[in-house]
Amino acid sequence: MKKSIRLISLIASVIGGVCAADRPNILFIAIDDMRPEFGCYGSELAISPNLDKLASEGVLFERAYCQQAICSPSRASIMTGTRPDTNGVIENYTYFRDANPDTVTLPQYLISQGYETVHAGKIYHGKFDDQEKSWSRQPVSKLPGIKRPMPYAKKENMEIQNRNRAEAAAKYPPEARGGLGNGPAYEAGDVEDHFYTDGYDTLRAIATMKEMAKNPSKPFFIGLGFKKPHLNWIAPKRYWDLYDPEAITLAEHQEAPEDGAEMGLHASFELRVRHGIPKDGPIGPELARTLRHAYLACTSYVDAQIGYAIDALEEAGLRENTIILVWADHGWHLGDMGVWGKATNYEIATRVPLIAWTPDLPKSSRGKKTSALVELIDMYPTLCDLAGVGIPSHLEGTSFAPVLQKPNRKWKTAAFSQYPNPALREWAANPLSQGVRETFFGPLIEKVENRIIKQQGDKWDRDLFENDLMGYAMRTDRYRLVVWKDYTKPDAEPLFIELFDHRKDPAESRNVAAKRPELVKRLLKQFDAGWEAALPKDEG
Ligand SMILES: [Ca+2]
Numbered sequence: 259m260k261k262s263i264r265l266i267s268l269i270a271s272v273i274g275g276v277c278a279a280d281r282p283n284i285l286f287i288a289i290d291d292m293r294p295e296f297g298c299y300g301s302e303l304a305i306s307p308n309l310d311k312l313a314s315e316g317v318l319f320e321r322a323y324c325q326q327a328i329c330s331p332s333r334a335s336i337m338t339g340t341r342p343d344t345n346g347v348i349e350n351y352t353y354f355r356d357a358n359p360d361t362v363t364l365p366q367y368l369i370s371q372g373y374e375t376v377h378a379g380k381i382y383h384g385k386f387d388d389q390e391k392s393w394s395r396q397p398v399s400k401l402p403g404i405k406r407p408m409p410y411a412k413k414e415n416m417e418i419q420n421r422n423r424a425e426a427a428a429k430y431p432p433e434a435r436g437g438l439g440n441g442p443a444y445e446a447g448d449v450e451d452h453f454y455t456d457g458y459d460t461l462r463a464i465a466t467m468k469e470m471a472k473n474p475s476k477p478f479f480i481g482l483g484f485k486k487p488h489l490n491w492i493a494p495k496r497y498w499d500l501y502d503p504e505a506i507t508l509a510e511h512q513e514a515p516e517d518g519a520e521m522g523l524h525a526s527f528e529l530r531v532r533h534g535i536p537k538d539g540p541i542g543p544e545l546a547r548t549l550r551h552a553y554l555a556c557t558s559y560v561d562a563q564i565g566y567a568i569d570a571l572e573e574a575g576l577r578e579n580t581i582i583l584v585w586a587d588h589g590w591h592l593g594d595m596g597v598w599g600k601a602t603n604y605e606i607a608t609r610v611p612l613i614a615w616t617p618d619l620p621k622s623s624r625g626k627k628t629s630a631l632v633e634l635i636d637m638y639p640t641l642c643d644l645a646g647v648g649i650p651s652h653l654e655g656t657s658f659a660p661v662l663q664k665p666n667r668k669w670k671t672a673a674f675s676q677y678p679n680p681a682l683r684e685w686a687a688n689p690l691s692q693g694v695r696e697t698f699f700g701p702l703i704e705k706v707e708n709r710i711i712k713q714q715g716d717k718w719d720r721d722l723f724e725n726d727l728m729g730y731a732m733r734t735d736r737y738r739l740v741v742w743k744d745y746t747k748p749d750a751e752p753l754f755i756e757l758f759d760h761r762k763d764p765a766e767s768r769n770v771a772a773k774r775p776e777l778v779k780r781l782l783k784q785f786d787a788g789w790e791a792a793l794p795k796d797e798g
Pocket residue numbers: 290291328329488587588
């Protein structure tokens with residue numbers, strides 16, 4: 259059996275090798291924790307000239323959704339082409355390769371089709387980078403005259419981080435201390451772009467691309483992964499200086515949804531573990547403005563790096579034969595609904611930026627925005643489609659290449675996301691440990707837990723709510739339905755349902771499920787039919 263698989267893959271790679279030279283290169287740009295807040299997405303604040311230019315030449319997706327609003331599950335889903343419930347990665351602790359030893363990832367598959375694949379920066383989550391199977395080579399690791407990047411430019415910030423780490427290690431048990439000792443949430447360093455990771459990784463990606471360009475018989479797939487605007491919000495000062503602090507506005511809707519699920523929102527854990535952020539209570543307007551400023555500075559910093567990468571493609575004469583796909587793994591609440599962080603089932607956390615440029619994009623599509631509902635899981639089959647290689651049968655997404663040809667065509671009837679109980683999970687979505695309850699998170703958790711108990715009445719069951727409660731979100735053209743149920747029992751009745759009407763309430767400020775029982779019934783039927791029933795019909 260093994261022998262025949264090897265033979266098939268050998269034949270495939272030979273065939274791939276024969277035609278591979280004609281296939282397009284792929285520049286796959288991942289942005290961490292980036293909500294769709296660029297100029298081209300209608301932001302009046304964000305300064306993002308390079309992404310705006312790319313969008314003016316390519317196709318911008320106005321309604322793209324991640325499958326889970328946290329790093330590892332979102333990325334595992336994208337890269338394996340399977341949904342979180344299929345691949346079993348619903349928190350940041352499970353390595354997708356351990357849970358799915360034989361899965362074939364996007365870059366792994368492209369290698370079998372004659373591609374050279376490499377990444378600089380964050381494509382998978384942290385150490386789960388599948389080096390052996392997904393990547394055919396290492397990126398350039400030495401850049402003459404350039405030092406390795408640092409987390410902070412200011413000495414005092416490094417000292418604060420080291421001190422807080424040591425204090426957390428002394429104070430808390432090992433299972434609770436992870437991520438608790440941190441430096442400041444933001445910094446404006448008077449440094450070059452490559453002093454911090456994203457600038458450094460961009461230089462590595464460019465140097466690697468130039469090396470690979472010397473061998474035109476092999477197309478390449480470069481994953482360029484930016485760590486900003488993930489916390490900490492650190493960017494060179496010149497990007498902070500692009501903004502007038504007085505002009506920075508705060509989230510328009512800072513209240514939890516009326517009649518919403520008490521478990522739907524968390525207590526902003528990810529931000530509160532940072533130095534200088536209150537451990538309880540509101541994030542005041544002055545701090546909120548600074549944090550928004552920091553996030554915007556990171557946005558512009560990343561935008562500039564994307565500009566450098568695209569310029570380098572042009573200078574190498576490769577732009578006209580390279581697909582560019584820019585995406586983020588999930589959105590982020592910047593005070594929206596009263597919380598800071600990702601990790602919810604709402605529009606703010608699940609909607610992501612997605613911009614595509616392809617060499618053969620028709621003139622009629624260039625610069626267009628599409629409102630087609632697409633999912634990040636669709637990127638794997640789309641890239642296969644655009645590269646002219648077959649689409650593996652295990653994929654649960656759908657190629658959106660037809661949308662690139664005709665951006666206003668009818669497409670999926672729903673996009674699906676999920677997140678386990680945001681209020682009662684640790685901030686990396688792992689079930690709560692007793693140790694974490696003994697940290698400053700304890701009172702915050704208790705507060706939200708009491709509200710859940712009150713809302714749920716006799717449906718409350720600690721074990722179920724802490725370990726097995728999943729929120730499943732379905733976004734249709736008009737509505738967002740969030741179904742809260744026991745994910746270990748697919749036939750279980752929902753424990754709570756939220757319904758938001760985007761035509762009347764784009765901020766998702768009111769859950770109208772109780773007021774619209776007939777509509778809920780109809781949408782539940784659609785939800786139960788699942789993603790397979792939401793696939794686009796052939797327009798002919
Ligand atoms: Ca992320």
